[in-house]
Amino acid sequence: xxxxxxxxxxxxxxxxxxxxxxxxxxxxxxxxxxxxxxxxxxxxxxxxxxxxxxxxxxxxxxxxxxxxxxxxxxxxxxxxxxxxxxxxxxxxxxxxxxxxxxxxxxxxxxxxxxxxxxxxxxxxxxxxxxxxxxxxxxxxxxxxxxxxxxxxxxxxxxxxxxxxxxxxxxxxxxxxxxxxxxxxxxxxxxxxxxxxxxxxxxxxxxxxxxxxxxxxxxxxxxxxxxxxxxxxxxxxxxxxxxxxxxxxxxxxxxxxxxxxxxxxxxxxxxxxxxxxxxxxxxxxxxxxxxxxxxxxxxxxxxxxxxxxxxxxxxxxxxxxxxxxxxxxxxxxxxxxxxxxxxxxxxxxxxxxxxxxxxxxxxxxxxxxxxxxxxxxxxxxxxxxxxxxxxxxxxxxxxxxxxxxxxxxxxxxxxxxxxxxxxxxxxxxxxxxxxxxxxxxxxxxxxxxxxxxxxxxxxxxxxxxxxxxxxxxxxxxxxxxxxxxxxxxxxxxxxxxxxxxxxxxxxxxxxxxxxxxxxxxxxxxxxxxxxxxxxxxx
Numbered sequence: 001x002x003x004x005x006x007x008x009x010x011x012x013x014x015x016x017x018x019x020x021x022x023x024x025x026x027x028x029x030x031x032x033x034x035x036x037x038x039x040x041x042x043x044x045x046x047x048x049x050x051x052x053x054x055x056x057x058x059x060x061x062x063x064x065x066x067x068x069x070x071x072x073x074x075x076x077x078x079x080x081x082x083x084x085x086x087x088x089x090x091x092x093x094x095x096x097x098x099x100x101x102x103x104x105x106x107x108x109x110x111x112x113x114x115x116x117x118x119x120x121x122x123x124x125x126x127x128x129x130x131x132x133x134x135x136x137x138x139x140x141x142x143x144x145x146x147x148x149x150x151x152x153x154x155x156x157x158x159x160x161x162x163x164x165x166x167x168x169x170x171x172x173x174x175x176x177x178x179x180x181x182x183x184x185x186x187x188x189x190x191x192x193x194x195x196x197x198x199x200x201x202x203x204x205x206x207x208x209x210x211x212x213x214x215x216x217x218x219x220x221x222x223x224x225x226x227x228x229x230x231x232x233x234x235x236x237x238x239x240x241x242x243x244x245x246x247x248x249x250x251x252x253x254x255x256x257x258x259x260x261x262x263x264x265x266x267x268x269x270x271x272x273x274x275x276x277x278x279x280x281x282x283x284x285x286x287x288x289x290x291x292x293x294x295x296x297x298x299x300x301x302x303x304x305x306x307x308x309x310x311x312x313x314x315x316x317x318x319x320x321x322x323x324x325x326x327x328x329x330x331x332x333x334x335x336x337x338x339x340x341x342x343x344x345x346x347x348x349x350x351x352x353x354x355x356x357x358x359x360x361x362x363x364x365x366x367x368x369x370x371x372x373x374x375x376x377x378x379x380x381x382x383x384x385x386x387x388x389x390x391x392x393x394x395x396x397x398x399x400x401x402x403x404x405x406x407x408x409x410x411x412x413x414x415x416x417x418x419x420x421x422x423x424x425x426x427x428x429x430x431x432x433x434x435x436x437x438x439x440x441x442x443x444x445x446x447x448x449x450x451x452x453x454x455x456x457x458x459x460x461x462x463x464x465x466x467x468x469x470x471x472x473x474x475x476x477x478x479x480x481x482x483x484x485x486x487x488x489x490x491x492x493x494x495x496x497x498x499x500x501x502x503x504x505x506x507x508x509x510x511x512x513x514x515x516x517x518x519x520x521x522x523x524x525x526x527x528x529x530x531x532x533x534x535x536x537x
Contacts, residue, residue, distance in 0.1 A: 051411070083112070086258060086260075092200065097203060098468065100203070102472075103211070107211075119225060119226055120224070139459050140188055151202065162191040172394070174318040193356065225245055225246065227245040229440075240260060265445045266446070268442065274430060290426045294423055297511065298453075307417075308403065310361070314397075335348070335352075338351070347389075348368075383408055384528075
C-alpha cells in the first residue's frame with residue numbers, strides 16, 4: 001500500500017485528535033475524501049477498465065487469483081433467449097438501488113433478458129419504524145448514485161441541504177446558543193439530510209417509474225421474505241433455488257435465480273447461506289470462513305440508542321420564541337442539554353434533533369452507554385417513569401405539546417438499538433460449479449456494518465451497488481467476437497476484490513475516525529470487557 005497523500009494524512013490526523021462532538025451529529029467527516037477515490041475507480045470501470053486490484057488496500061486476489069469454485073460462464077446478448085431471474089433480498093436503499101442498477105446495466109435497449117424480483121418481509125416498505133427513525137446524510141458516493149439514476153431533483157425537493165450544519169442549543173433554562181459549521185469541501189456537491197422512510201419512498205417511486213418498473217421487469221414484493229436459499233445438486237451443480245414466504249399468510253413460492261443479491265442487512269439470510277455452504281465445502285479455514293463477519297473494537301460500538309418521535313411543530317423553548325422562533329425550522333438542528341449534564345453520568349443524556357424538511361414529524365436521538373439508566377432502570381421502562389425522567393432531564397421542553405402520550409409509552413417500552421462493531425467479511429461474492437449455474441453477491445450491511453460515526457451506512461451501500469453495476473458493465477463485452485455478452489464470473493471476481501478491500505479499509509478507519517462524538521460517558525470502563533474474538537480483517 002502506498003503512503004497516504006498529504007491531504008489524506010491531514011484527514012487522518014484530524015480524526016486522531018477528535019474529541020467530543022454533539023451526540024446528535026452522525027457526521028461523516030471522512031466519507032467525501034475516501035469516496036472521491038472510489039468515484040475515480042467507478043468512472044474507470046464504466047470506461048471499460050476492469051476494477052480488479054484497485055482501491056486503498058492494493059491487490060487482494062485470493063489463492064489462484066479468483067473466487068473459489070469459479071468457472072467461466074457467459075450470458076448471450078442476442079436472439080430470443082428466455083428471461084432469467086434475479087432475486088434481490090431486502091428492499092432498503094441497497095436493495096432498491098440494486099434493482100435500478102441491475103436493470104439499467106443488464107436490460108439495455110431491446111435486450112431485456114432479466115426479471116428482477118425484490119422481496120422484503122416488511123409491508124409496506126415505506127412504513128415508519130420508530131426504531132429506525134434516523135436520518136441519512138447522502139454524501140458524495142450516494143450523490144453519484146442519485147445522479148446516475150436522475151434522482152438528484154427528488155433528493156433536493158425532499159431533503160435538506162447539509163453543506164452547513166446549523167445548530168440551536170438550549171440549556172435547561174431555555175437559553176439559546178447557536179453554532180454553524182461545515183464539513184463538506186467547497187469543491188464537492190452539497191450533501192442532503194433525508195429520513196430513512198422518505199429516502200426509501202423516493203427510491204421505490206423511481207423503481208416503479210423506471211423502464212424496468214413500467215415494463216414489469218422489476219417487481220417489489222413487500223410482505224414477502226426469503227425463507228431459504230439452497231444449492232441444487234452437488235455444490236450447486238444444478239443452480240440455486242430460493243424459497244420465498246409471504247409473512248401474512250405463510251404462503252410459499254420457489255424461484256431458481258441466475259443471480260442473488262443479498263441486501264438484507266447485518267442478519268442477512270443470504271450471507272448465512274454462504275457461510276453454511278463454505279463450511280460444507282471445506283478447503284481449510286481461509287475458505288470456510290470467507291463469509292463470516294469479522295468484528296473489531298471501537299469506542300462507539302456497543303453504544304445504545306432510542307429514537308423519540310416529536311410533533312413536527314413542537315414548541316421551542318422560551319428564548320427562541322422571544323427571538324421570533326416558536327416552532328422548528330426544517331434546516332435547523334436542535335440540541336437540548338440535560339439537567340444531569342456533568343453531574344450524574346448514569347442519567348446524563350443529550351437530546352439531538354436533526355433537520356427534516358417534512359413538518360409532520362421530527363425525531364430525537366438519545367445515544368449513550370449501554371449501562372445507562374435509560375436502558376437499565378425498570379422505572380424508565382414505564383410510561384409514567386419515562387415521562388417523569390424526560391421532564392426532569394429537559395425542563396426547557398413543553399412535553400405535553402411535544403410528544404403524544406402513546407409515543408412516550410412506546411419509547412419507554414421499546415428495545416434500544418445498538419451500534420454494531422465495525423465488521424466485514426473476506427468475501428463479497430461467489431459463483432457456483434460446474435459451468436457456473438448462478439452467482440450470489442452481498443451489498444450494504446450484509447457485507448459490512450459500522451457504527452454511524454462517519455455516515456457510511458447508506459453511502460457505502462449505494463457505492464457497493466454502483467460498483468456492482470460498474471463491474472458488470474466493464475465485463476459486458478470482453479471480446480469483439482462476443483459483443484453484448486456478460487461474463488458473470490469476471491464481473492463477480494472484480495466486485496469481490498474491490499468491495500472487500502474498500503470495506504476492510506473502512507472497518508479499520510472506524511476505530512479512529514470519530515468514535516467519541518456521542519459524548520458517551522464511562523465508555524472505556526466497559527469497552528475492554530466486551531467479548532471480541534481475536535480476528536484479523
